[in-house]
Amino acid sequence: MSKINFLKPDKSNLYTFLYLGSFLFFISVLDVLFNSFFNINLTGFLPNFLSFLLPLILGFIGLYFIRIELSGIKQLDLLNKHINTNNFNAVLSLLIIFIILKSIPPTLSWFFVDASFAGDSKDVCTGSGACWTYIKVWMRRFMYGMYPNGEQWRINLSFIALALLGSVGYFATDRFKKYLTLYYVVIYPFIAFLFIFFFISGGPVFFDFSYGIIAAILSIIIGFFIPGKFRFYYFLIVPLALYVLLKYFIFYEELIELGKLDGLNWVETGAWGGLSLTFIISFFCLIFCFPIGMAFALGRRSGFPLIRYISIGFIEFWRGVPLITVLFMSAVMFPMFLPADFFIDKLVRCIIAISLFEAAYVAEVIRGGLQALPRGQYEAAKSLGMGYWRMHIFVILPQALKLVIPGIANTFLALVKDTPLIFVVGLLEIVGMLNLAKTNPEWLGFAMEGYVFAAIIFWIICYAMSKYSYNLEEKYKTDR
Amino acid sequence: MNFKLKDIGPQLITVLAVVLVFGFFTYNAQVNMENRGIDFGYGFLSQESSFDVQFSLIEYDGSHSYFRAYLVGLLNTILVSVIGIILATILGVIVGIARLSPNYLINKFAAFYVEFFRNIPLLLQIFFWYFAALRALPLPQDAEPMFGISFLTIKGLFVPAFIWQNFNVFFYSIVAAIIAIIVIRIHAKKKQETLGKQTPVLFISIGLLLILPLLSFLIGGVRLSFEIPVLKQLATTSFIYEGGVSLPPELIALALSLSLYTATFIAECVRAGIQGVGKGQKEAAASIGLTPNQVLKLVIMPQALRIIIPPTTNQYLNLTKNSSLAAAIAYPDLVLVFAGTALMQTGKAIEIVSITMFTYLSLSISISILMNWYNKKIAIQEK
Numbered sequence: 084m085s086k087i088n089f090l091k092p093d094k095s096n097l098y099t100f101l102y103l104g105s106f107l108f109f110i111s112v113l114d115v116l117f118n119s120f121f122n123i124n125l126t127g128f129l130p131n132f133l134s135f136l137l138p139l140i141l142g143f144i145g146l147y148f149i150r151i152e153l154s155g156i157k158q159l160d161l162l163n164k165h166i167n168t169n170n171f172n173a174v175l176s177l178l179i180i181f182i183i184l185k186s187i188p189p190t191l192s193w194f195f196v197d198a199s200f201a202g203d204s205k206d207v208c209t210g211s212g213a214c215w216t217y218i219k220v221w222m223r224r225f226m227y228g229m230y231p232n233g234e235q236w237r238i239n240l241s242f243i244a245l246a247l248l249g250s251v252g253y254f255a256t257d258r259f260k261k262y263l264t265l266y267y268v269v270i271y272p273f274i275a276f277l278f279i280f281f282f283i284s285g286g287p288v289f290f291d292f293s294y295g296i297i298a299a300i301l302s303i304i305i306g307f308f309i310p311g312k313f314r315f316y317y318f319l320i321v322p323l324a325l326y327v328l329l330k331y332f333i334f335y336e337e338l339i340e341l342g343k344l345d346g347l348n349w350v351e352t353g354a355w356g357g358l359s360l361t362f363i364i365s366f367f368c369l370i371f372c373f374p375i376g377m378a379f380a381l382g383r384r385s386g387f388p389l390i391r392y393i394s395i396g397f398i399e400f401w402r403g404v405p406l407i408t409v410l411f412m413s414a415v416m417f418p419m420f421l422p423a424d425f426f427i428d429k430l431v432r433c434i435i436a437i438s439l440f441e442a443a444y445v446a447e448v449i450r451g452g453l454q455a456l457p458r459g460q461y462e463a464a465k466s467l468g469m470g471y472w473r474m475h476i477f478v479i480l481p482q483a484l485k486l487v488i489p490g491i492a493n494t495f496l497a498l499v500k501d502t503p504l505i506f507v508v509g510l511l512e513i514v515g516m517l518n519l520a521k522t523n524p525e526w527l528g529f530a531m532e533g534y535v536f537a538a539i540i541f542w543i544i545c546y547a548m549s550k551y552s553y554n555l556e557e558k559y560k561t562d563r
Numbered sequence: 564m565n566f567k568l569k570d571i572g573p574q575l576i577t578v579l580a581v582v583l584v585f586g587f588f589t590y591n592a593q594v595n596m597e598n599r600g601i602d603f604g605y606g607f608l609s610q611e612s613s614f615d616v617q618f619s620l621i622e623y624d625g626s627h628s629y630f631r632a633y634l635v636g637l638l639n640t641i642l643v644s645v646i647g648i649i650l651a652t653i654l655g656v657i658v659g660i661a662r663l664s665p666n667y668l669i670n671k672f673a674a675f676y677v678e679f680f681r682n683i684p685l686l687l688q689i690f691f692w693y694f695a696a697l698r699a700l701p702l703p704q705d706a707e708p709m710f711g712i713s714f715l716t717i718k719g720l721f722v723p724a725f726i727w728q729n730f731n732v733f734f735y736s737i738v739a740a741i742i743a744i745i746v747i748r749i750h751a752k753k754k755q756e757t758l759g760k761q762t763p764v765l766f767i768s769i770g771l772l773l774i775l776p777l778l779s780f781l782i783g784g785v786r787l788s789f790e791i792p793v794l795k796q797l798a799t800t801s802f803i804y805e806g807g808v809s810l811p812p813e814l815i816a817l818a819l820s821l822s823l824y825t826a827t828f829i830a831e832c833v834r835a836g837i838q839g840v841g842k843g844q845k846e847a848a849a850s851i852g853l854t855p856n857q858v859l860k861l862v863i864m865p866q867a868l869r870i871i872i873p874p875t876t877n878q879y880l881n882l883t884k885n886s887s888l889a890a891a892i893a894y895p896d897l898v899l900v901f902a903g904t905a906l907m908q909t910g911k912a913i914e915i916v917s918i919t920m921f922t923y924l925s926l927s928i929s930i931s932i933l934m935n936w937y938n939k940k941i942a943i944q945e946k
Contacts, residue, residue: 405884545682
């Protein structure tokens with residue numbers, strides 16, 4: 084055995100250093116472990132300051148001893164490479180290990196051990212942990228807002244039906260694949276609209292606005308069967324004509340009666356709320372903001388100067404203002420801009436405001452994709468004799484959208500995270516409901532549980548969305 | 564002729580549509596205001612506001628004008644944005660670098676932080692800090708002093724105030740130091756380009772920044788003393804600290820959540836920027852004999868910054884716009900003071916909302932113009 088120099092661990096005394104170092108490291112971890120789990124201070128006999136730092140010092144010396152390059156032991160080399168490359172890294176690794184060890188017991192006890200689950204009143208919440216009874220009691224309010232308890236099956240049924248209809252794409256055979264875009268862009272939103280219009284609301288929700296939506300969607304569907312030659316004139320005239328027809332010749336009440344199912348009461352939008360409202364708003368804004376954003380992205384790259392300036396103005400305006408002022412505008416300023424007898428529900432105003440706002444962001448993202456395409460793609464498409472629309476729909480946009488999947492996913496994530504802001508106009512989705520429940524005199528003092536609960540829900544939704552976008556990106560990745 | 568029509572047609576239709584929509588809105592607004600007896604105008608800005616604001620940087624009370632209230636709100640917005648930007652940058656850079664660390668634990672810890680805070684709505688985080696976390700702080704009378712001089716209580720953070728004598732001399736000394744540093748930098752750059760010699764600019768600048776203000780203390784008669792907050796009894800159970808500077812809990816909650824949230828995005832920008840610099844650049848720089856420090860300073864950072872700065876500025880803008888969420892916890896920012904209280908009192912919806920939007924708009928457009936200019940300046944000149 085050669086001479087041991089403790090300041091320079093080397094390979095010749097590998098096992099001495101290995102045992103010594105592991106032992107010291109083990110002791111330091113054990114000390115923290117006992118301290119945090121069993122509240123026993125092993126080094127209590129030392130002065131306070133030293134007792135606090137001792138695990139760090141011991142662990143540091145231990146890691147220093149086992150930092151031997153090319154030791155020949157695979158595990159040790161991996162360990163050194165990953166957490167123990169130099170002194171600084173060793174200290175940071177130790178600190179992180181200790182922080183994790185220290186934070187496990189209080190977290191566990193707050194979430195589970197000391198928490199109360201049973202019962203349905205505040206009295207059971209006497210422990211120091213979380214009061215999940217509060218969440219349990221208020222669950223319906225957090226999910227459905229003020230929607231009447233007896234009617235909530237309507238929301239559940241609609242959501243399940245829409246989820247099933249939405250998953251059609253996974254089961255479609257190759258023969259129907261080419262219709263999927265049409266289905267998802269036009270038909271599916273229309274079905275969703277009908278569900279919410281007649282089923283969840285069961286009464287007049289969208290008012291005058293609904294004529295516009297119905298007219299637009301009907302005319303788009305019919306438009307697919309119109310020969311290309313007449314399509315321009317068709318889109319110039321038919322939507323407007325349909326709108327006028329709907330507004331003045333088919334009476335609203337008749338339309339409602341037509342679609343109204345027996346025994347469904349009207350639930351006005353002020354009573355909607357909770358997580359289901361988050362979903363409804365996100366869904367519609369997501370559907371509306373995408374085509375609007377695409378139009379303005381194309382407009383911004385258009386060769387016509389006037390269209391370009393209008394698009395730039397639109398995009399920069401919405402990107403420059405905070406969403407909360409946009410919602411303020413939709414709440415207090417927008418009614419001033421409409422005829423006195425023209426009424427738009429505040430939920431619809433919210434959806435319009437958020438859609439326009441997010442459309443500007445979508446437009447910028449899509450523009451990035453359009454700019455990233457090489458000029459050759461445009462030139463090749465033109466040389467095949469394609470016109471502007473044909474070129475964009477079949478050549479440019481499919482490639483550009485593929486490039487910007489992460490950006491679009493980020494924008495949609497931002498949209499979902501922005502929905503709580505609708506508290507400005509008095510609509511209460513889940514965060515708003517939490518704030519309402521928090522001020523209930525019978526349930527004071529459980530703010531923490533509520534926020535943790537909502538945070539977990541939002542985290543799951545957003546994390547799932549970002550992972551899904553990552554999958555999409557991988558799926559559509561093409562080498563060029 | 565036909566060709567021209569094809570060119571003009573779509574533009575004409577678009578412009579016509581825009582004009583029609585705006586005309587429709589304006590017409591309706593006029594009719595509506597006439598019906599309700601509201602007159603349009605910005606004259607109310609000079610009227611007496613007669614409402615009070617809890618926290619303001621400039622002197623303000625009910626007898627001041629609405630314009631003064633607007634300024635109070637704007638300054639509060641800028642204050643919380645600046646605090647948030649500074650904290651978010653520090654945290655974001657640290658986390659971004661930690662994300663690239665070879666250390667598995669640090670790497671995962673940073674990734675956890677980013678994934679956690681990025682996927683929770685900002686409003687929820689603000690509520691959490693304000694209504695749940697900060698409410699757990701002690702009452703003023705039970706608060707333990709931090710470092711003996713500042714107190715973190717449920718009523719806010721109380722820190723000592725600086726009391727300056729001859730502050731202007733101190734201020735001029737700092738200005739002089741900054742001008743001197745700029746001159747030295749220009750000179751050093753010229754020297755390097757002509758003679759190829761490097762000047763230790765960093766050390767000289769740090770030295771100047773320390774020595775000149777120090778001289779102002781020694782020679783210029785500048786004096787600095789502290790006013791430490793003291794506990795004062797208002798009623799039998801109500802205490803407050805007096806003296807010093809008090810930061811309201813709203814400001815703390817807002818700045819904390821804004822910076823924690825934005826830092827995750829800045830961290831991703833920093834990570835993307837450093838990863839975006841090719842490995843070959845580093846190796847090439849090392850192979851021509853630059854020291855690791857020089858590689859970082861002269862090769863990696865200039866290229867990484869080119870990628871990092873534009874998206875980071877975007878995040879700063881986002882933070883500034885997000886600071887308008889202050890209205891949810893009653894921090895008196897521009898939206899709460901002006902678009903909230905002032906609007907409620909005057910009923911001038913169009914004027915006030917348009918002023919508020921225009922303020923944010925001009926803020927972000929001026930920054931994006933600056934950004935475009937900077938982007939053009941640092942862009943790689945390709946042939």
